[in-house]
Amino acid sequence: MTNKPVVIGVAGGTGSGKTSVTRSIIQQFTDKTILMLEQDFYYKDQSHLPFEERLSTNYDHPLAFDNDLLIDHLERLIARQPIEKPVYDYKLHTRSDEVIYTEPKDVIIVEGIMILEDDRLRELMDIKVFVDTDADVRIIRRLLRDIKERGRTIDSVIEQYVNVVRPMHLQFVEPTKRYSDLIIPEGGQNHVAIDILAAKIKTILAEKKQLN
Numbered sequence: 418m419t420n421k422p423v424v425i426g427v428a429g430g431t432g433s434g435k436t437s438v439t440r441s442i443i444q445q446f447t448d449k450t451i452l453m454l455e456q457d458f459y460y461k462d463q464s465h466l467p468f469e470e471r472l473s474t475n476y477d478h479p480l481a482f483d484n485d486l487l488i489d490h491l492e493r494l495i496a497r498q499p500i501e502k503p504v505y506d507y508k509l510h511t512r513s514d515e516v517i518y519t520e521p522k523d524v525i526i527v528e529g530i531m532i533l534e535d536d537r538l539r540e541l542m543d544i545k546v547f548v549d550t551d552a553d554v555r556i557i558r559r560l561l562r563d564i565k566e567r568g569r570t571i572d573s574v575i576e577q578y579v580n581v582v583r584p585m586h587l588q589f590v591e592p593t594k595r596y597s598d599l600i601i602p603e604g605g606q607n608h609v610a611i612d613i614l615a616a617k618i619k620t621i622l623a624e625k626k627q628l629n
C-alpha cells in the first residue's frame with residue numbers, strides 16, 4: 418500500500434525527552450503531515466475504580482496499558498480512517514470523558530515508555546527510536562514536571578520512582594532499546610539526531626509521492 422502512512426515509534430524511560438523529540442520533529446513539518454499518538458492516553462480506563470485504588474495502580478507495567486485499543490486505532494489510521502482518540506487525566510489517574518476526533522495523516526508518531534515492548538506494535542512501525550537519557554537527569558526532569566503539571570508532591574514522586582518506576586524501567590523499558598533502529602541520547606536538544614530523523618521522514622514521503 419503506497420498510500421500507507423509512515424509509522425514511527427518513540428520509546429524511552431520516563432523524562433527521557435520522548436515528547437520533546439516528537440514535538441521538535443513535528444515543528445519541521447506542516448500541521449497536516451504528522452499526527453502524535455501518546456501511549457499514556459491509552460492507559461486502561463479506571464473510571465469505575467475509587468480514586469484511592471487508582472493511586473495504587475502500577476502505571477509502569479505493560480498490563481496497565483490498553484494496547485488492544487491503541488493497536489486498533491493505529492490500524493484504522495494506517496487504513497486512512499479517523500479515530501476518536503482518548504484523553505488522559507494524570508491528576509485523576511484515569512481517562513477523561515472527552516475524546517478527540519482525529520483524522521489520519523501521512524506520518525504517525527506513537528510515543529510512550531512501553532511502545533516497543535509489544536511486538537504487535539513494533540510490527541506496525543517503519544522506524545523505531547529509543548530516547549536514551551541517564552536516570553539521574555530523567556528523575557530530575559520528572560520531579561519538576563510532575564509537581565508542576567501532574568499535581569504531585571515531592572514525596573509522592575520520589576516514593577513512586579524508587580518503588581515502582583525504577584524497577585519497572587529496568588525490567589520492561591530499558592530492554593526494548595535493542596529493538597530500536599535509532600538511539601537518541603539526551604532527547605529534545607539533540608538537534609543532529611532530530612534533523613537526521615526528520616530528513617529520513619522527508620525522504621520516505623518523497624519516495625511515496627513518486628510512486629503514487
Ligand code: ADP
Binds near residue numbers: 429434438603604
Ligand atoms: P518524556 O516524554 O520522555 O517523559 P518530556 O519530553 O515530556 O519527556 O520531558 C520531561 C520534562 O523534562 C518536561 O517537563 C520537559 O520540558 C523537560 N525537558 C525535556 N528535555 C529537556 C532538556 N533537554 N532540558 C531540560 N528540560 C527538558
Ligand code: C5P
Binds near residue numbers: 506511
Ligand atoms: O511522560 P512519561 O513517559 O513520563 O509518562 C509515563 C509515566 O507516567 C510512567 O512512568 C508512570 O509512572 C507515570 N504515570 C503516573 N500516573 C498516572 C499515569 C502514568 O505517574 N496516572
